[in-house]
Amino acid sequence: MSLPYAGAMTLPSTMSERNSRRAFHTFWWWTWASLIFLYAVMYFVTFAHLVIGNEAAGDGTAVRVYGTVQLVLLVVSALTTFKTSLRFRSGWPDDGPTPWHTVAAVGVAPLLLALSSWGNDDGGLAPLLPFWLAVSHIAGLLPKPGRWRLFWAGLALVVAIAAVFRILYPGAAWWVELESTRGTSDSLFAITYGILIPAVVLGSVWWWDAIVRLQRGRAAERELAVARERLRIAADLHDIQGHHLQVIALQAELAERLVQRDPAGALEQIGKVRLAASEAMGETRAVVSGLRQVGFATEVENAADVLGAAGIDCTVHGWGHELTGAPREALGWVIREASTNILRHAQATRAELKLVETGEDVTLTVTNDGVAPRASGNSESEADDMDSSGLLGLRRRIEQLGGRFEAGARGDEFVVTATVPVEAVAARSVESAVGRGVQA
Template sequence: MNAGIKRARHITFWTLALELVFAWLGPVIQIVVEIRTEGGVGWSRLVLVAVGLPVFSWLFLRVVRAAVDGRPAVREVVVSGALALTMMVLGAVLVADVPGVASAMLPFSWSTLTTTWTAVAVLGVSARTAVALTAGAAGVYVALDFLLLPGVGDQRTDLFFYLPMLALLPYSNRLWLWIYRMIIQVDEGRKAQAELAVTEERLRFARDLHDLVGHSLSAIAVKSELAVKLARAAPDQATEEMTAVRGLAKDALKEIREAVRGYRAIDLSAELGSVRAVLEAANIRCTLDLPERTPPGEAATLLAWVVREGATNTLRHSAATRSRVTLRLTGGTAVLEMVNDGVGEQSAADGGTGLIGLSERLAAAGGSLTARPTGSGEFVLRAVVPATDRAHVLTEAVAR
């Protein structure tokens, strides 16, 4: 999980969890108002609030964490709902013989408690189930208000404030969770795109290798069979066939080595163009700042590998929205910098074998590789390699 996803998860969790304050709002206001107007409050109701609300809060947070993690929390939802219903019924029983503020404020406490429960009960369920849960919560509230507190307060006023809250808060929570899941899907799509690029490159190399050695191996098989048949009847001719087999084997081995060498010696201009296309396809604006000519030979190959590894890390380990690639040729040195605005989890110290292997290859060629956050919300990958002359025009090759 990269830093962007962690940040989105943190924001989503605490946005949903902060609605727990709403559950405490009604009972606390009721107790404060009763103390100020009546001079005190019954100890039994204080115990009910002091025990019931912390347990409800613990269950509430478990449901929120499960919803953010994409796990079901049916047991916690059922238990917290049963607890809320029990607190509502006991609250009505305890204030039955206490007229005034205690009974008049009770519907408000009910409304905050049932709304808070519904706000998390609808997370991670289908739209039809969410509507059913909301309707059920509203039905329970109305039934308790009219059955347990008949003639207390104005029920129509209670419903006027309660029903809009019940309609807005639960579905705003569902919207938050939907946005978070969309962010996860986008991140998974970017990772899949990077993995697909690697897989396609492997398939391309496999096809090239098959095309190179397939014909040679077929010819070797045919000539070997012919040599076996001629071994006794025409030993001289069999020797000639085996000599040809040896030549074919050497040629095949040479072609394989050349293929591997060509596979490792990627073209810098082609890699820059490919990386820009891949990053922009992932909605990362990519800017190239290049000289007219590219470094020659091994320097260009090493920088091409740096560009490929840097783009892969940008896709996999950051939440970047823009990237800038700069190449400078100064004297006998080529300096490549890749900067993006998504400081991901991966750094030079713990970035895996990719950057470590590149650093070793550049060091063996007399160069260096560094990767670090800049401290201003950006991450920079910097490669320095020796370059003695200029081989061919670079900007036009990338444009093509």
């Protein structure tokens, strides 16, 4: 199932999703057809009882009018019930106002039909069937606050109508005897219908509601997956653009200073600006397409060059080999963000990048001086560094891999430490197909 989002981000419709959607629709029609079959049986039984009861009452004009009114009420009851049954497709409503117009539309005709049992003892209590069916049906259409109140009120009304019928006609049968039901007691019919109708109607609606909620949960899970992927891409873009823009700004400033006294040096810095901009555009396209791989050695080289161009003495330790997999990617981001923060926030004269591999873990430490004196006492500067979105994003990346991340001032130095398991597997919230479907 494809879900549209800003930036034309969609989840591809896979074969399993299409099969799931087809099964969902098939189950709905099966549930609805089962309910309609039950309704049709109940209305047919009521119709048969009414016809036989009216025939037993005689052939007078009043009897015919009475019988016609009952049949009209039965048809109206059936039509309104069948029509509103399609609303079950949305599942059980949990809240909201009680739709009294629905209660009236579905319940008035069956109630009048049930009360009509008082006018003809030959018809028995068969007219109560559509009303009891309507009570169960309406209960499935109402939100929680009114659902069970109406159901129990309807049950009480059914019992009251039956009690009045027994008072008016103490010797009458509960049900007109049909050819197929001879020898079966009236009480057995009453108990069977009384239990069967709400159990099937409300049970079917409850089961369908569970399927609807499951489908909604799966859709919400897909939406959350896409939202997480968008946040990941946003974090990647922040890191890339922040790093490269800082480099471009620094090199442009150096070119501006050199343009008078060293035109050749200025041209060299302008060339680096162009290359940095080109690299930023390429990496941005790669991130958005989900194909970007952070080269660890490249990150170290870039960080040392940038810091050196800014007049910072940068020392590198422990780069004996190239990292691979998730540690390479995660620690590459740490180098980027740490070097960017040094250029932005510190007045550094020296910096140190140190990598230590113990066999199970890889630890990267980035240290720089130049922390302002106010940073040593929970200063505003330190808070700015620690609360920056870049460092928080790094912390999330490292912790997702099962590692540890620390960043803070130590005396006149600021130290960033990241430890990642060697066998860490990059945690991704959605399939890479999502990233491949988004164009820069």
